[in-house]
Amino acid sequence: MRGRIKILTPRLFLIFVINLFFLACLGLAFLPGANRPAITQSIEDCQACHEEVVKAFSRTVHQKENCAVCHSGAAKHIEEGTKESIFSFTANETVAAKTKPCLACHQADAGHYASSPHGKGGLDCTACHTIHQSLNENSVTSATSTKVCASCHQDVLTEFNLNERHRLREGILECTSCHNPHEPATREQLAGFKQEACLKCHVEKGGPYLYEHAASRIEGCTACHTPHGSPNRHLLTQQSISDLCFSCHSTAPAWHSRFTSTTTNCTTCHLAIHGSNLSRLFLK
Numbered sequence: 001m002r003g004r005i006k007i008l009t010p011r012l013f014l015i016f017v018i019n020l021f022f023l024a025c026l027g028l029a030f031l032p033g034a035n036r037p038a039i040t041q042s043i044e045d046c047q048a049c050h051e052e053v054v055k056a057f058s059r060t061v062h063q064k065e066n067c068a069v070c071h072s073g074a075a076k077h078i079e080e081g082t083k084e085s086i087f088s089f090t091a092n093e094t095v096a097a098k099t100k101p102c103l104a105c106h107q108a109d110a111g112h113y114a115s116s117p118h119g120k121g122g123l124d125c126t127a128c129h130t131i132h133q134s135l136n137e138n139s140v141t142s143a144t145s146t147k148v149c150a151s152c153h154q155d156v157l158t159e160f161n162l163n164e165r166h167r168l169r170e171g172i173l174e175c176t177s178c179h180n181p182h183e184p185a186t187r188e189q190l191a192g193f194k195q196e197a198c199l200k201c202h203v204e205k206g207g208p209y210l211y212e213h214a215a216s217r218i219e220g221c222t223a224c225h226t227p228h229g230s231p232n233r234h235l236l237t238q239q240s241i242s243d244l245c246f247s248c249h250s251t252a253p254a255w256h257s258r259f260t261s262t263t264t265n266c267t268t269c270h271l272a273i274h275g276s277n278l279s280r281l282f283l284k
Contacts, residue, residue, distance in 0.1 A: 046067045046074075057132050072087045072101075074086055087101075095114075095123070098126065112182065113182045116182055117184075117185055159230075162231055165229030195216065195220045195221060211277070213273060224237060242266050269284070270282045270284075272284060
């Protein structure tokens with residue numbers, strides 16, 4: 001007589017599945033490393049060893065980001081505990097490698113950084129920006145940016161001690177008011193850059209004019225003016241206005257010598273020196 005095949009009821013099938021699940025979990029418990037906590041790469045994971053860094057980081061503009069966003073290899077670092085397994089922005093890394101995490105978010109702000117003087121000079125973002133410090137400490141914001149620039153450009157900062165100067169030390173301007181530290185300074189861009197940077201404040205000097213002064217159009221304002229500070233009036237590159245004009249206009253008509261004296265100079269007559277809508281010779 002043939003035996004009957006017993007069919008599992010839904011209740012018995014459920015019990016079978018539950019028992020199978022527990023057996024599987026029991027087997028996983030004996031696998032190598034099963035007693036270690038799961039690696040989540042959260043800020044809490046990092047805080048276990050880097051408490052002070054994480055505390056300072058929580059007060060920065062990047063506070064909502066995970067450490068692993070910038071520090072690749074975080075999972076392996078947490079697991080092994082070795083410095084070699086995590087990207088840590090050390091001197092051994094290339095400029096391109098150290099700027100890559102930043103450009104992942106700041107491409108619009110610094111997409112041409114590699115071609116800039118700072119990028120070509122071997123400086124990465126952390127040379128000026130302190131990522132882990134709060135905004136009220138040493139990060140590049142507001143007035144502190146001048147201090148950061150001066151740490152390398154001390155010679156330029158001394159020019160702002162001269163009698164005629166732009167008001168940097170008074171806090172009216174900062175270096176980034178005129179300079180974009182992330183952009184390349186090619187010869188073609190430089191003249192236009194200098195002109196545009198100056199005209200942000202000196203709008204009345206920009207025209208448009210029917211008769212333009214070629215020096216300002218081709219070379220920019222710095223053809224005649226020093227941008228930081230000068231012992232000369234109006235930040236001119238030379239003490240004598242006439243000497244400055246003759247550096248380009250060396251073939252002035254001989255009869256001009258009749259008007260040279262200690263009380264007159266070229267701008268006595270050529271008053272509209274930045275440009276004019278009335279006189280091709282910039283006469284007043």
